[in-house]
Amino acid sequence: MSDTPDSAVQPYIEQHRESFLEDLAAWLRIPSVSAQPEHAGDVRRSAAWLSDKLRDTGFPVAEVWETPGAPAVFAEWPSDDPGAPVVLVYGHHDVQPATREDGWHTDPFEPVVTDGRMYGRGAADDKGQVFFHTLGVRAHLAATGRTTPAVHLKLVIEGEEESGSPHFRALVEERADRLAADVVIVSDTGMWDEDTPTVCTGMRGLAECEIELYGPEQDIHSGSFGGAVPNPATEVARLVAGLHDERGRVAVPGFYDGVAELTDTERALFAELPFDEATWLRTARSTAASGEAGYSTLERVWARPTAEVNGIGGGYQGAGSKTIIPSSALVKISFRLVDGQEPDRVEKLVRDWAGSRVPAGIRHRITFMPATRPCLTPLDHPALQALARAMGRAFGQKILFTREGGSGPAADLRDVLGAPVLFLGISVPSDGWHAPDEKVELGLLFKGVETTAHLWGELATALRRNN
Structure with a gap:
């Protein structure tokens, strides 16, 4: 059990609520848009602001780490418990x-609080979800009477995630000794909905490629040569048609090798979620669900x-028309990967598959982009159970489990x-997220604060080292 009394956490959070929101609003006013060069100075200013604020919070170490792109922030607060796990x-x-012209009702970088919500770019993705850790750790200390956290606490806050994290893995590799941990907490995700608190247990990986086919050295007349020479556009269509079998499975030989089937427990946990397919289809702007036979929609994604x-x-x-046989054609394909699949192996399988289907007279080139590996934490892992307990204490109800179909830098940290x-x-x-009128629900934001106040004690108990 955590060493953080539940009754002591909420009063501390309420006492510091207004100053916390004022600080968050000040951070949101910094337009730290990493994708736009004109905001490079703002991204740097955001990193400096956060470093200063973490030092004010009590972190004895708070540093701005330079990269070839935008800076990251690192902070560290050791525990005085020699057996404390590192988080x-x-x-x-x-x-x-x-x-404002994107469709915002207010200035995106001038936060507005109304009806229990804070509107502003970054309110949810991801400044709000980073910032709740500052009040959470202070509530943890106040409630327990500790002078240091129950865990050896570290933070790494990236400055280029919205630009694809081009330098993040290299940064983690370079600073691996400083970032070493027993467990990593990613606070850049979400819950099922306002009434259903959930913990995500994994994300899929991603491999992307472009397959280019080349036939005649230039476009040629389809009347003079059609039916007598191979057509790159036709062959691209054949590749696409052969990508899946009649059951919706990927037809690349060996693609499913190593993929673990869902357990009965996992399928039952997915089924507990209040999923309504009709509502989901409206969100997807689609009229029908489709995919691999034998799996539910949530299982598929x-x-x-x-x-x-x-x-x-x-x-x-x-x-109009132009009766030609084109000299080239291409297809862009993305593969979402799950635990047990290695991007390098999937790349080789796809290259072999495509190469075997290209006929004589057609040259091909396959280009793969940098891949992201899948990331999955087993349901019975003690750290995951500690997180679910902490969140359950904050929300006062059962915590359900989800996964996410997208990809992110989590696998780099794990690997x-x-x-x-x-x-x-x-x-x-x-x-x-990424849309006009981005906001965060303040009630949920403070549940995040409360969760972290409980989490460090829960993790300390679950992962305590035997020194």
């Missing part, structure tokens, strides 16, 4: 571009690997540091 919290301080055609091109695209990754987020789908 690393990940988040990011950069944000998506935003202007969270726990099964996929191949999706992202675009096809080749030949004449203008108005380089050799530590399990947990996902702690309080954002909900209505928060509008």
Whole structure:
């Protein structure tokens, strides 16, 4: 059990509520848009602001770490308990571009609080979810009477996540000794909805490629040569048609090798969620669900690997007709990967598959982009159970489990540091990440504060080292 009394946490949080919101609003006013060069100075200013604030919070170490791109922030607060586990919290301080003309009802970088919500770019993604750790650790100390956290606490807050984290893995590799941890907490995720607190247990990986096919050295007349030479556009269509079998499974030989089937327990936990397919389809702007046979919609998007055609091109695209055999065609494909799949191996399988299907007279080139590995934490891991207990104490109800179909830098942290990754987020789908009028629900934001106040004691008990 945690050493943090439940009754002592809420009064401390309420006492510091207004100053916490004022500080968060000040941070949100910094337009730290990493994707736009004109905001490079603002991203740097955001890192300096956070470093100063973490030092004010009590972290004895708070540093700005330079990268070839935007800076990251590192902070560290050792525990005076020699058996304390080491916990690393990940988040990011950069944000998506935003202007009033995008459809915002208020200035995106002038936060507004109304109806229990704070509106502003970064309120949920991800400044709000980073910042709740500052009040959470102070509430933890106040409630327990400790002078240091129950865990050896570290933070690494990236400055380029919204630009694809181009330098993050290299940073983690370079600073692995400083970032070493027994467990990683990613606070850049969300819950099922306002009434259903959940913990995410994993994310899929991603491998992307572009397959280009080349036939004649130039476009040629389809009347003079059609039916007598191979057509790159036709062969691209054949590749796409052969990507899946009749049951919706990816037809690349060996693609499913190593993929673990969902257990009965996992399927039952997914089924507990209040999922309404009709509502989900409206969100997807689709009229029907589809995919691999034998799996529910949630199972397909969270726990099964996929191949999706992202675009096809080749030949004449203008108005009217142009009767040619095009000289080239291409297809862009993305593969979502699950635990047990290695991106390098999937790349080789796809290269072999595509190469074997290209006929004589067609040259091909396959280009793969940098991949992201999948990340999954077992349901019975003691750190995951500690997180669920902490969140359950804050929310006062049962915590359910989800996964996410997207990808992120979590796998880099797991792979380089050799530590399990947990996902702690309080954002909900209505928060509008990357969209106009992004907001955070203040009630949930303070539940995040309360969760972290309990979490460090729960993790200390669950993972205590035997020194």
